[in-house]
Amino acid sequence: MPAAVLPRLKQQSVVPGFGPALGFTLFYLSIVVLIPLGALALRAAGLGWSDFWQLATDPRTLAALRLSFLASLGAASINVVFGLLLAWVLVRYDFPGRRLVDAVIDLPFALPTAVAGIALTSLYAPNGWVGQVLTPLGFKVAYTPLGVIVALTFVSLPFVVRTVQPVLQDLDRDVEEAAATLGATRRHTFLRVVLPALLPALLTGYALALARAVGEYGSVIFIAGNIPYVSEIAPLLIVIRLEEFNYAAATAVAALMLGVSFTMLLIINLIQAWSRRRFGHGA
Amino acid sequence: MALEASLDIHPSVAAAPWRSPTAESPAVKWTLIGVALAFLGFFLVLPLVAVFVEAFRSGVGVYFEALVEPDAVAAIRLTLLVAAIAVPCNLVFGLAAAWAIAKFEFKGKNLLITLIDLPFSVSPVISGLVYVLLFGSQGFLGPWLARHGIEIVFAVPGIVLATIFVTFPFVARELIPLMQEQGSGDEEAAISLGASGWKTFWLVTLPNVRWALLYGVLLCNARAMGEYGAVSVVSGHIRGLTNTMPLHVEILYNEYSFSAAFAVASLLALLALVTLSIKSFLEWRHADGLKAVRGH
């Protein structure tokens, strides 16, 4: 019995297989995820603080990081508004084709990013279906930062919908009825009762969308035009440094981005913990 | 009754159509539905339609030519091969991890769950980069691998590894919450009736989670076949050798062979549509079997 070998680690159980299952899990996790990520960390640590700082504060790196973050913030913000709207419409209203619409929401999860990238580019290029309309109006989307926002909005669209949807589903109607019996108008009820209850889910969805958008690569590089200092995103800069065999610079940018990703992960977990404490359930 | 006499009694018919206090007016409702559908149509459906329109722009002949061309066939074959290795690996891992996490209580469980989800919060480019740093010519193990003539980066093994990394959590994260919710009562019952550990697993546990397992495999497969960023970093883009379908799309696109690029892309889009259809079907028919399935 593994329980005898690991007396403190695990509680007694009649179900067998704890040792092999956990052993394999840890082994596989280490080989596939932990050791490779460790290699990156080791490499970054090997750079030394001054080298790292110099590489990280290189103007082109800063421009790329700035674009990645601002565009991601923009995309996530668009998706908070429309994600809430979509979740509301899908949960609260019945209309023909609702099930189909619900299925379509996950398209960005299922469609390979490169396919999304070239499709969006063909749409928003000056001679594309959308570009034809926007270019005469003075809007240039493809090959500009605006294009980056469009692509990131596409890939991060499902996150807010899918975090808000179940919470909205579970939101008891009697809470809204209570507000109505107390004299609140529908608008008041939405703003003061429904929206605050959805806030943790909205924040979580926002953070998830942001995290996904910051790291996104495939869908962006086709539409962005990739002009250094203007429309070059941070993940692309990693690839460029790698192709120049400048592993040090690639590692520095990657380490920075990884740090940011983990911070976001932490923030998401904090939101969830806060929500559980305050509302008695997760977001 | 005195009250009755003083009242003007008549059947009441509402002057204005009555609305439930928790519903919006039809005007508001249909405006919201309209805006939501317009947004969805513009941002999701339009790009999907564009893929197929562009694919057939130069005619059906060009479309099929692009698919049977040797480099395309090689790309399709490599994509299938990579998925055929990566998905089973992550399937076995997912089952093992879910078994350990859901059926037992041990210290550090939450940390383990967080670590399993980790690849989702890493940029695909970094997922490829870590393997280059480990196995590349300038990597930690590079010199040793070179001496022994083993190629990982810029070869098929690297592509497989990068794909496994990015699809790592899919099966596990569908199974863990479901199996946690189911607890180990069924397994304990089976074992108390004399079933062996393996028998219990095959006859009790697996049937209980089959739909969630299929769901996880489905999503894992879609991502494995469609992964671009991570694979692009480790592939080296050698035509006919280390090109997967998404990489092939990119090369064709950058060579301005738009119709051919969209033709190959349309296959991937088709895969996405099939995945979504099966996924929706599972959510619709087997919602109970997926009960603990969360959004992403």
Add this chain to the structure above:
Amino acid sequence: MQISVRGLRKEFDRYPALHDVSLDIRSGELIALLGPSGSGKTTLLRLIAGLEFPTSGSIFFGSEDASRKSVQDRNVGFVFQHYALFKHMTVADNIGFGLKVRDRRTRPSAQEIRRRASDLLDLVQLPGLDNRYPSQLSGGQRQRVALARALAIEPQVLLLDEPFGALDAKVRKELRRWLRELHDRTGHTTVFVTHDQEEALELSDRVVVMSQGRIEQVGTPDEIYDRPATPFVFSFIGDSNELPVTIQDGSILLHERPLEIAGNAAPKGILSKGAPDGAGRLFLRPHDLDVVDAGEGAIAGVVSGVRRTAGARMLEVEVAGRDRLEIELPADDQRSFVGHVGLRPRKWQVFPA
């Protein structure tokens, strides 16, 4: 505020949940809507509140037709079964919500709202909990907060949907007594829905017994228990035994023997007025039967079991090999019962079948 319900009918997708119900609720009365699930009691309550709209019929608050008013304008205090507290607001903000959402002209100052919330918390005996969140309260405390929130808008009527349904037995009893006291102090016209007859009888001035979308009987607890108007009320309220009988010329025959036999000292029975001759249903309470020697009494039977309950001894008697009667005896009744016995009803009631 007196409430008058006239010919109220409610259908959900053509399925009638309420059939032409009429009811008068007196000002300051505490009245219970009692019935099994699906009897339409909650639907009636929600119609009064304005949370549902009647298919036909009307509701008057005083002499004013409230049927056309929206729930916001009806000024009813509604306490939901699961309290429906706003989880993201403190207790004080929950209570003050109804005042805060008023328009500028009638809204009290923020300070005044806080003070009112505090006063209401004193009234519901939860002083000092202003800044807690609902998730930090016990079930009974949440119930009181929900009531305080409903009272904050100074409602014309107080409506409670299964107010104690989600609480455990002990808290339930406490809160029941407390609600009665609160009602006597504040004098609100109060309607509450319950499926618990003990709760309805103990707490209310009058009880409305409902079944299948209809009102079976309206009366004081004494009337409901002692003079049930229908077989449903008799069997739904309290324990009861039922036997098939025949009605003939105003007398009742049980297995061809008259129920009121000689030597049976003035039994008190009720035969519904104008009951036609023919089949009837005899209802008896378990505590209204005396056990006598075989051959005596009006009903002959065979003892099939004796059980001890908390405060009594239950005797089970088989009558005519078919029907089973339960008889409640004092726990200290030490007689041993075997074989044939006679039963003498002290009170009974017969309804035409």
